[in-house]
Amino acid sequence: MNSWNAVSEDVRLGENVRLSKFINLYGCEIGDDTKIGAFVEIQKNASVGRCCKISSHSFICEGVQIEDNVFIGHGVMFINDPYPRATNADGSLQTEADWTLQRTVIARGASIGSNATILSNVKVGENAIVGAGSVVTKDVPPNAVVAGNPARLLRFMRESGEEKMPDTVPFLDLVTPHVELEQALVNVFRQGLHTGGFVGGPAVENFERDFATFCQTSHAIAVGSGTDALRFAIMACGIEVGDVVLTVPNTFIATAEAISQARAIPEFIDVDERTYNMSVQMLERYLERQCVQNSAGKLISLRSGRPVTAIVPVHLYGQMADMDPILSLAAKYGLTVIEDACQAHGAEYFSKKHGRWMRAGSMGRAAAFSFYPGKNLGACGEGGAVTTSDPVVAERSKTLRNHGQVRKYVHNFEGYNGRLDAIQAAFLHTKLPYLEEWNKKRRDRAAEYNRLLAQDQALGIPYEPSWSRAVYHLYVVRTDNRNGMVDFLKTKGIGTGIHYPIPLHMQKAYAFLNYTRDDFPVTLRLADEIISLPMFPQLTAQQQAKVVYEIQSFTLSSLDAPAELGINPSVQVGLTA
Ligand SMILES: Cc1ncc(COP(=O)(O)O)c(C=O)c1O
Numbered sequence: 001m002n003s004w005n006a007v008s009e010d011v012r013l014g015e016n017v018r019l020s021k022f023i024n025l026y027g028c029e030i031g032d033d034t035k036i037g038a039f040v041e042i043q044k045n046a047s048v049g050r051c052c053k054i055s056s057h058s059f060i061c062e063g064v065q066i067e068d069n070v071f072i073g074h075g076v077m078f079i080n081d082p083y084p085r086a087t088n089a090d091g092s093l094q095t096e097a098d099w100t101l102q103r104t105v106i107a108r109g110a111s112i113g114s115n116a117t118i119l120s121n122v123k124v125g126e127n128a129i130v131g132a133g134s135v136v137t138k139d140v141p142p143n144a145v146v147a148g149n150p151a152r153l154l155r156f157m158r159e160s161g162e163e164k165m166p167d168t169v170p171f172l173d174l175v176t177p178h179v180e181l182e183q184a185l186v187n188v189f190r191q192g193l194h195t196g197g198f199v200g201g202p203a204v205e206n207f208e209r210d211f212a213t214f215c216q217t218s219h220a221i222a223v224g225s226g227t228d229a230l231r232f233a234i235m236a237c238g239i240e241v242g243d244v245v246l247t248v249p250n251t252f253i254a255t256a257e258a259i260s261q262a263r264a265i266p267e268f269i270d271v272d273e274r275t276y277n278m279s280v281q282m283l284e285r286y287l288e289r290q291c292v293q294n295s296a297g298k299l300i301s302l303r304s305g306r307p308v309t310a311i312v313p314v315h316l317y318g319q320m321a322d323m324d325p326i327l328s329l330a331a332k333y334g335l336t337v338i339e340d341a342c343q344a345h346g347a348e349y350f351s352k353k354h355g356r357w358m359r360a361g362s363m364g365r366a367a368a369f370s371f372y373p374g375k376n377l378g379a380c381g382e383g384g385a386v387t388t389s390d391p392v393v394a395e396r397s398k399t400l401r402n403h404g405q406v407r408k409y410v411h412n413f414e415g416y417n418g419r420l421d422a423i424q425a426a427f428l429h430t431k432l433p434y435l436e437e438w439n440k441k442r443r444d445r446a447a448e449y450n451r452l453l454a455q456d457q458a459l460g461i462p463y464e465p466s467w468s469r470a471v472y473h474l475y476v477v478r479t480d481n482r483n484g485m486v487d488f489l490k491t492k493g494i495g496t497g498i499h500y501p502i503p504l505h506m507q508k509a510y511a512f513l514n515y516t517r518d519d520f521p522v523t524l525r526l527a528d529e530i531i532s533l534p535m536f537p538q539l540t541a542q543q544q545a546k547v548v549y550e551i552q553s554f555t556l557s558s559l560d561a562p563a564e565l566g567i568n569p570s571v572q573v574g575l576t577a
Pocket residue numbers: 225226227228230251252254255314340342343369370371372383384
């Protein structure tokens with residue numbers, strides 16, 4: 001303490017800290033080489049890092065953490081209590097004990113313009129810039145430039161200069177990966193034209209060999225679509241006409257269509273509340289309570305009176321179903337398991353039974369993949385594949401895709417025209433070497449979404465159990481006001497999807513199964529709450545930051561504010577304690 005400054009003894013001052021006159025510091029910590037201007041107050045339990053510049057008249061209250069190399073302009077105000085009051089209900093003056101202290105972080109290298117107000121419980125990211133006079137109501141992403149009241153994202157700063165905030169973010173970008181591979185894909189097409197090899201031949205065989213290796217199976221049989229693949233897999237596994245095949249109601253219709261088209265009967269098992277995949281508990285309950293064993297030892301569904309012979313777990317959104325217990329229940333009841341891996345190319349499951357990570361498509365007796373263009377591995381058109389390590393299933397699938405033909409013009413049974421075009425096989429073969437890298441990028445983008453969205457209490461982020469390595473075909477979050485969020489994001493130029501808005505048991509197409517709306521409560525709830533955010537390997541950090549920023553804007557604007565106080569609901573109420 002001297003005649004100009006009030007610096008209490010409990011202040012921890014670093015080396016070479018430069019203090020101007022008329023400052024008031026107590027209980028705080030100031031790092032080396034930091035400069036503090038005149039009329040600055042820094043309260044207890046606040047910290048300022050090294051090499052910071054705190055300009056005159058700024059007020060840094062308890063709970064504020066300023067990291068190294070931060071610039072704070074003149075007259076910057078921090079807030080640390082979201083709902084301060086002068087008095088308690090009994091009229092006595094409030095003390096510290098009555099305040100709810102919330103922390104604020106200004107990350108390394110950030111700059112806060114003069115006269116800005118930073119509300120509590122926000123983080124201003126590394127190197128971000130907050131414009132003069134802004135009111136910061138929520139987290140500012142790293143490198144972002146924000147301004148206004150409430151502060152809005154304007155653009156991003158990069159080492160190469162300023163980058164504009166993207167105006168739109170597509171749900172899916174199918175152009176960039178194809179432009180990146182344009183030369184190779186055009187060459188493949190030219191090769192097809194020059195050889196006339198349009199059906200079958202080496203292009204198909206090469207892709208089948210390498211896709212089987214990718215899936216850790218002995219065989220891959222390339223077919224016309226994922227729906228073909230699933231239908232052929234079910235038929236090739238010997239599922240008979242009128243058999244019951246169990247699957248989930250929270251899936252694309254093709255799963256149930258393939259079962260019906262194989263002339264079996266779909267029956268549904270509800271999904272798990274956290275993974276959104278088949279609930280093992282519900283499957284067990286169904287097998288124990290909704291089936292009986294007939295005199296011949298067959299498992300009979302009480303609902304349809306038909307024998308239950310197979311399970312089709314769906315690896316939805318790119319995450320595998322909990323396969324170990326599903327397979328052991330199947331073994332106990334003598335059922336065949338056929339994986340719907342149409343959304344899960346490269347997804348992995350840690351099997352305790354086998355003591356290793358196993359790939360989607362390698363765990364059931366057979367599996368189906370789709371190469372629809374938006375899939376993790378997509379054709380430039382339609383395509384699909386059956387994978388299996390069972391030579392009988394492989395041979396039957398090959399015959400089914402080719403009119404039941406065993407030798408030229410010799411047909412042992414009716415099959416289908418279900419072959420994959422050779423040009424599509426060659427496109428897929430060109431793209432296959434990139435699949436691991438694309439999946440890794442999807443996982444990285446998902447981790448970044450998880451990190452950025454974790455604080456949003458109104459949002460449920462995806463759950464990845466320790467036994468799963470998901471490949472995020474879709475990144476799906478949950479929120480109570482799903483439709484509001486979809487509409488809001490649309491106005492901000494952000495594409496979203498809903499997978500799926502009407503559960504299969506409520507579709508007209510399956511009215512004949514006589515389910516009621518409430519038969520599958522988890523699926524029913526999900527259908528109202530899920531929203532798929534933009535997800536593709538080429539999603540940029542800026543695009544992701546825009547998506548997260550707008551979601552946070554939506555969450556804040558949904559908070560109720562007392563209209564009679566005339567408070568802008570998008571601004572957090574805050575005065576300094
Ligand atoms: C879970 C699931 N099953 C099956 C299919 C059918 O695949 P395809 O569209 O290639 O016939 C899809 C495709 O979207 C799917 O997502």
